[in-house]
Amino acid sequence: MAVQKPTPIIVFDVNETLLDITTLEPLFERVFGDRALLREWFANLILYSQTMTLCGRYTPFGKLAAGTLRMLASVHQVALAASDIDDLQARMGNMPAHPDVLPALNGLRDAGFRLVTLSNSASGASPSALERAGLATFFERSFSVETVKKFKPAAQTYQMVSRELNVELADLLVVACHFWDTAGAQAAGCLGALLTRPYNAPLLIDEMPLPDLMAPELGDLAEQIIQRWGGPA
Missing domain, CATH: 1.10.150.240 (Putative phosphatase; domain 2)
Structure with missing residues (x-):
């Protein structure tokens, strides 16, 4: 019998991936x-x-x-x-969510996935940008690179998330619309899911890994995630 891989915790980039x-x-x-x-x-x-x-x-x-x-x-x-x-x-501080974000997050949450964010932006006083956009309640944690004082795609940023959540790097699926982010996450040992919003695309050279998942719209990417892992058992 094939061994079922653990359901990953989904780590969302914020700027441009979620917020417009x-x-x-x-x-x-x-x-x-x-x-x-x-x-x-x-x-x-x-x-x-x-x-x-x-x-x-x-x-x-x-x-x-x-x-x-x-x-x-x-x-x-x-x-x-x-x-x-x-x-x-x-x-x-007041960027709205992309139209495809709320339905996709609802679908992932209903499927039982754990959702967090990892942003280059520093944490600040409430209300946060995610709160203003009406997204904060979807996420159990919102991480900032200010903790390690290194910007993505430095490996320490993804390592910080795995350490704080007490999981392995391989148990994190980083969702971003920037190839440098998903490539950095994969290099650190995470899974990577690329959202190819306008102005974003994978770098197709042999030396760079393709994302584990890829889609042009967040709803499509969420469906791929649900189909692949199906949510927690």
């Missing part, structure tokens, strides 16, 4: 005259978060977000006011 960062676009339209620059800013935010970790340094994600916005303004020779930084931080 396109709601920041009006800021970039107003400041730069081009809402598409949101993607340049976000790519730099992730690049320099990982750079800080490689350099052995740390600053909260919100401060890094403001710093990369100032850098982008300098590159594009745009004057940035203090109120623009305030606008960015307010919008980052």
Whole structure:
């Protein structure tokens, strides 16, 4: 008889995976005259978060977000006011959930899966971004990389979750719409499920592992998870 693999605890990334960062676009339209620059800013935010970790340094994600916005303004020779930084931080704290999130989380919770989050964002005063988006009650724990002061995809971030939950890394399924996140999770010993939202795709080279699961929409990914593990016995 085949041995049934343990049902994993699902670890959700937050920004862009659950929460819709396109709601920041009006800021970039107003400041730069081009809402598409949101993607340049976000790519730099992730690049320099990982750079800080490689350099052995740390600053909260919100401060890094403001710093990369100032850098982008300098590159594009745009004057940035203090109120623009305030606008960015307010919008980052009030991003809504993607339309496919609530049905998918309901399905996974009804199937009996344990759900947690792991975010690059620092924990803050209540209400949190997840609370404002109406998602917080789905998750038994919300983890932040500030605990280890290293940004994803550093192995220590996933190790921290496994340690806090008292499970093996192989018992964690990391769900994210960023390939660097699922690849980092898999390298650390977790399972990885990639959500290919717009602007996100796997890197198809031999040296990088494909995600264990992959889908363009969170409902489809949730169905794959339920079909594969069926929830706890």
